[in-house]
Amino acid sequence: MRAEPARMMFKIAGVFNDVRISKQEWPEIKPSTVKPLTAKLVLARGKSLSPLRQFLKKSKIAYVVGSWLTWADLLISSCFATMKSIVPGFLGSDPDGKSTRSLLQSSTMLEQAIIAATPFGHLPVLKFGGHELGESFAINRYLARQFGLAGNGSLEEAYVDSIADFFKDFFEKTGESVKAIITGGGPIDPAYNEIVAPARDAFLPPLERFLKKANSGYVVGNSATWADLIITEYLATCQSAIPGFLSGYPSVESYVTWYFPVWIRDCMKRGAFLKYAPNSNGFIMAKVSKQTLCNLRRLCIGSQSRLYGSPCCSIDDQAVSYRLTYFDLRYLAEGARQIFRHKGVLFEDVRIRREEWPALKPKTPFGQLPILEVDGHVIAQSYAINRYLARRFGLAGMSLMEEALVDSVAEAHKEFLEASLPYFRVLLGVDKGHKQLILRSYKEQQHFQDDVYRNMIVPARDKYLPYLERFLAKSESRYLVGKTVTWADFVVSESLATWEELAPGFLDGQPKLKKYTRLVRELPNIAKWIDERPKNIF
The missing domain is CATH 1.20.1050.10 (Glutathione S-transferase Yfyf (Class Pi); Chain A, domain 2)
Structure with missing residues (x-):
């Protein structure tokens, strides 16, 4: 059990001596360890x-x-x-x-x-070739795209991204409680009924639907992706620690108990087709199917590829129907709206009222907004939507490494958004709080010891902004990564501008970030959109 991950990695590399001893041999060998x-x-x-x-x-x-x-x-x-x-x-x-x-x-x-x-003050970090890449999901996407495990085609990639992001929400809600159950060694922690079970019942039904729709044993498409690995690994852990954890979800249970080994064998099989090509400055596939040809560019690292920074498909995007649905707020949908407007692509901006949401909720992939409909295909999760559009319209980065760095900045920004969520819930009236109090200036906020702003937002701000400053200092342009604007610039600048508006003085002492925010928002199409868009508090 403990040695199996190492065996798998050695097997893929094709070099190792697998020594297996019997229990009877162990007493003699033990003193020499x-x-x-x-x-x-x-x-x-x-x-x-x-x-x-x-x-x-x-x-x-x-x-x-x-x-x-x-x-x-x-x-x-x-x-x-x-x-x-x-x-x-x-x-x-x-x-x-x-x-x-x-x-x-x-x-x-x-x-x-x-x-x-480290880039964002925590692990893991992937280091190679003089680059440092933070945020686990950014690392996963980078490796998956390099080794052909991200999905076949841009839509599959978007679906994989959406289910992975949805899983991440589930993991962050349940991880600590599951860990406590595993390490407790006794009765299931009471937190199971309060935290884990409700989160499980929100996550598993959509996963069950994805598996039935794919009808392949994988969560998306006809081949294994990185989403399969992270989901099955965690659900297998939950199932072993909490008997009956997957009961009532037959497709998911089959997926975890049977298809997980299949997925491992599939990865090992793919590994046999990967080889290092020094002249191409990266890995290439020795055998590539027609389905994966449009992803071949993502398997090579280097500046030779002209496809980066331009649409990843040759489709006439004006002939494609885009319908973006969200509440009448900027928040999670504004990144996608700015991508559309910056590139001059027509889209239907659907803004629903809160009283309309209960009827629409069961029809969405994960019971959440925003969703993007592309010629009948529905993509959920705001960051999966942003990545899909950014890759299609050349706003994801100019190389594989730039795309990964953009992804890591955006993931770190998402953590800041999650830390600020209680603040916005008070503003919306979802949670109890003093609206007028939290709308005071940043300097005034410092006098309120018990306020949600001081207890949650200020620590997150002081942790997050220095890392943005570091990225700007390394950048060769006015943008966070590379020499051209990316979707991360849109979501980050919008967030910083919103905070400066809600709490004047939020960016005091951060002149580089103030200038950066202003420059991004002065891009012609973005400035025009900001002037024309509906006026919301955030």
């Missing part, structure tokens, strides 16, 4: 700490190996921090615990090092 950390930490405290102390004594600083941070430091310091909170005196009673405690005490320093060394 590096460290006896196989037993549970609480039950084998002495055996666990002893070899670790030996490693730390050899080190001149508080890292277990070498002179800099490794994944082992993060894993061990996190484990010890947890055990210290659960078992009082876990480290303190150890007579030789000074070096061990120094590792735990250095956790703050490690965290600060991560924040300073």
Whole structure:
């Protein structure tokens, strides 16, 4: 079980010696292993700490190996921090615990090092060729597009994006509770009934519909995509930790218990067709079907491809029917609206009243807005819509790496939007709060200790804006990534302008961001749209 992911990776690479021992052989081999950390930490405290102390004594600083941070430091310091909170005196009673405690005490320093060394202050980060790519979903999309696992054609990519983003919402709602259930070892946590079960019942029905529609064993299309991997992996974990978790959803249960191994074999089969081509500066497919020809450009890295920065399909977009449906707000639909207006593409801007929403909700893919209808195809999730339109109209980035960086900036911005959601819910009257209070200026807000703005928005602002400043400092143009405007510029500049309008002074001390916001909004078609669009509070 624990070795299987490594075996799969080696299998794809085609190089490894798979040594498998019997239980009878283990007692003889055990003394020759590096460290006896196989037993549970609480039950084998002495055996666990002893070899670790030996490693730390050899080190001149508080890292277990070498002179800099490794994944082992993060894993061990996190484990010890947890055990210290659960078992009082876990480290303190150890007579030789000074070096061990120094590792735990250095956790703050490690965290600060991560924040300073990563694009958005958290992991994972993908580093290669002098580039750093943050945000897990941006990394997933980049790798999927490089290795042919993003979907066949622009519409399939959009569907994969939408289901992945919908899954991300589900994971963020349930992840901590599922983790607590797994690590609790006892009765299912009460949070299951309050958090996990409602989120499951919102996520699984649309997934069931997608699987039935695809009728292939995969969530979209006739082949495996990166969405299959992340969804089946998490649902398999939930099913093993919570018996009956998938009951009532037969297609999903089949998908997880049967098609997950099929998906792994499919990936391994695809891996056999991938080869590295030094002259093309990237990976290429040795065998490519007609369905994947339009995605071939995404499998190669480099500036040779002329297709980047131009529409990904040769379709006459004026002949395509676009219908964007959302509430009479800017918020999640404004990025798509600005993409249309910037490129001069006609679209139907449908704005529904709240009293119309209950009747429309069951007809949407995930019970959410916005949705985009493209000649009868329905795409959900605002960022999936933005990516689809940006790729079609040349606003996604000028290379595969630029597209990934744009994606990472947008994903980080989405986290800021989610942190600000309680603020907007008060403005809309969905949640209780003092509308006049939260509409005060940024400077005035600092005097209200208990206000949602100060407790939630200010920390998110102070965390997020420095990373935007960093991207602008690295950029060779007025935009966040590359030399041309992208969809990320539209969503970020709109958000910053909205906050400056709602809370004057929000961008005080950020002159580069103020200038950036102004320049994006002064683009001719964007400026015209801002002047003509319906006037909403946000």
